[in-house]
Amino acid sequence: MTKLNRPRYDQISTAIKQVGNNSPSTEEAVLFVADTLSTVFDSATGGVLSTLNTAAQTLYSIAKANQEGGDAVIPNPWFVMNGHDDRANPRSARYFQGRAWKSIGSSAFSLAGTAASAHTVGINFADVVTNANALGSTTAHITKLIAIAADKRTSRSITVQDWLKVVLAMKTAKAGIRTGSLIGGLVPGASLPAGIATTVTKMGIRLSMNSACLTTAAAIHWRAFQEQQISGGLSLGKGGKIGPASRIFWEIFTRRGMTRMFGKYDIDALVHEPAGWLALHDKLMLL
Incomplete structure (x- = not known):
């Protein structure tokens, strides 16, 4: 199983918090983080890096080191900016076991x-x-x-x-x-979720397939986590039928047909782990 590089994980969390502190809204911060990470996944330059923002440059450098070291554990910025990033990520790490970190997003x-x-x-x-x-x-x-x-x-x-x-x-x-x-390979504004399209226009960036999926995966993952926490706290149950984000998350990770022989994903764990958003993003990007 992939082992968590805890010092680097903490560095990434700190860098994401810095991005959040420098952004006028959480939505803009999440898109900023997604666009930065997409340049790592796509091995591209440009995007937010062209702004020469110190926080983005720091995040890019650490994420690049993660990629080269085979460590696929990066917390969801929504979790980080809401104080839920200090959690273990064993299932998320296991998801990427045997998968090259550099391959994430390569199916654009x-x-x-x-x-x-x-x-x-x-x-x-x-x-x-x-x-x-x-x-x-x-x-x-x-x-x-x-x-x-x-x-x-x-x-x-x-x-x-x-x-x-x-x-x-x-x-x-x-x-x-x-x-x-x-x-x-680029998502025109008319095809984007309204909130993302507005933020993209405001920030003046070109949104790639990777950053669009990262932003969407982060939002679904965070909402699914909230649904599970609230429902569980009220003793109303848990699982894929609790709310819309949970339904989407559970559906994406449900195996059918021949893939069922590989067993079931621990979907509940992926929802509760800060790095679960990258597993969701990967599932969306895989062809």
Whole structure:
């Protein structure tokens, strides 16, 4: 199992806190962190680094060292800025066991085509079912995720619908379905969750597929953690049916078909571990 480099983990948490202290809002800080990390994953330059921000440069340097050392444990900035980063991450580390840290995000792709009719978060359910290829597991994920989007309990939630814009776009691309409007490896503002699009415009950055998925994964992970904490505290139960973020998180990590032979993920642990957001991001980015 991958061992946690605790000193470096603490350095990263400190750097993320510094980014938060220098940002006018938590949302902007999270996007700032995501964009910084995406330059590491993509082995690219630019993004927030062009601002010569000291906190971003420090975070980039430490994350780069993490990548080169094979340590995939970086806490969710939402956890860090809300005081929940001081937790163990054994399941998150185990998720990346046997996976090259440098490969995270290497499956970035372009999804050509125009947006489908906006029946559900911009994805036409009929087209998905008609055009899905033989990737049964992915198609099942898509069907379940669309059901979450169409559910009366979540259909009016702009936040949940925005998350699903990104998640469904990634999953339909995996299935080879040319719907959605992610073009050329960059996500145009019209296809982004409203909050992210506004922040991107304000910050003047070019958002990559990686940073869009990192930002979305961070938000879903943090909300799922909150749902589990609140429900558990009120003795209302726990698991994938507690709230919309939990439903999405559990669905993404549910194994079906041939992959079931590899056993189940400890999804509850991934939700509660600060580094669980990177496992979610990885699942979204994998082709």
